[in-house]
Amino acid sequence: MRKWKLGLLTAVLAVALAACGTNEANNNTPAPTEAVQPTATPEPTATPEPTATPKPTVTPKPTATPIPEFTQTFKDVYGEYGLKAGTCMSEYMCNDTRTQEFMKKNFNSITFENELKPDYVLDQAASKAAGDLVVSLRPNTLKMLQWCKDNGMAVRGHTIIWHSQTPQWIFYDNFDTSGNLVGREEMLKRMESYIKQTFEVLAEKGFSDMFYAYDVVNEAWLDDGTMRPSFWRSTIGDDYIWQAFYFADKYAPEHIDLYYNDFNEQFKTEAFYEFFQTLKDEDGNYLIDGIGFQAHLYTMDDMDLYFAHMDKMAELGLKLSLTELDVCLGKYQDIGYATDKNKKIQGQFYYDLITGIMERVKAGSVEMNSLTFWGFADELSWRQEYNPLLLDRKWNPKYAYAGALMLKEYAGFDEVTE
Ligand code: GLA
Secondary structure, three states: OOOOOHHHHHHHHHHHHHHHOOOHHHOOOOOOOOOOOOOOOOOOOOOOOOOOOOOOOOOOOOOOOOOOOOOOOHHHHHHOOOOEEEEEEOHHHHHOHHHHHHHHHHOOEEEEOOOOOHHHHEOHHHHHHHOOOOEOOOHHHHHHHHHHHHOOOEEEEEEEEOOOOOOHHHHEHHHOOOOOEOOHHHHHHHHHHHHHHHHHHHHHOOOHHHEEEEEEEEOOEOOOOOEOOOHHHHHHOOOHHHHHHHHHHHHOOOOOEEEEEEOOHHHOHHHHHHHHOOOEOOOOOEOOOEEEEOOEEEOOOOHHHHHHHHHHHHOOOOEEEEEEEEEEOEEOOEEOOOOHHHHHHHHHHHHHHHHHHHHHHHHOOOOOOEEEEOOOEHHHOOOHHHOOOOEOOOOOEOHHHHHHOOOHHHOOOOOOOO
């Protein structure tokens, strides 16, 4: 990463915006649109598939082929390809002995499921008192960071600029939603301060060195290739993503890679390919280091399309990471039954996906330094009705587990009997 000279900001911005095909950012007093309410936890939606009636879940039958206890660990297997193996971690998972043991054995990278999101770290009372947006880490976040430090875990920071799980008061005069939305200049000041403090506070608390990547912007594009409406966008303008990476590049320590992270990524190839090329400084160097593929996938997803997207993104010369991998049975709004057949299909999907990635990494066509699952046990998953993870509800390894370890023999490729 290269640090910037503020004096050249205006000229570069003009170029970035022209490339982005917008002129909204020239308007210093943007008119916020109505459709910009940050929403609660989003579901990966809008997969361009016809909607079908969701099927009820059924009690899973016992699996036909017993799956053995595996001695291989994800961190060792992926480590052979130079990747960290990661999982998301909730406060519960950090405190529970069984999940702790599983994480210590298998993973060397952690992403906090919620505890570093904007609504956790932005403090309204302190912001009102200071007249500036104030970042402060809560005791549970500090406890989780300490657990990671004590157990030698590397951390992916998640996330700073997002339309969701972001308090609305940060966009208003006096940090109070009873007033008016602030204008572009004030919001840029707040954004700069927020990003600067994010990295400062981690350094002050002694945790900065554990972080190797940070999702600076999350989910800013829609599946139709347009930018998502949000308060960030309506107050600052369409260049808000460029601004976020400009500030992150300015304040993040060199060892932390700066990521853009999104879902339904395989449907956004064209828009991403154009857009990431605008996230550069005046010398043509990227302000961004990597692209996070959330990889909230479905067994009925088209793997060729997914790899075509990955190969196209790799052409940009940025690092790529799988940041939130889980593979649901079936497809969006058409949940697959947890039958032995569907679980085998899931095992095959994990195998094909991860094998395909590692082949690319080995060949040097994809640069990837981590692969993170969004959890590991179905019972703890945010999409548990789709049984998307590696351990079943009794904590037995699924075909998916073997597939993710690239053990073809146990990944569900044997004959499928219903
Ligand atoms: C998105 C976010 C994650 C998380 C999931 C749901 O993928 O990036 O932080 O909120 O949704 O758990």
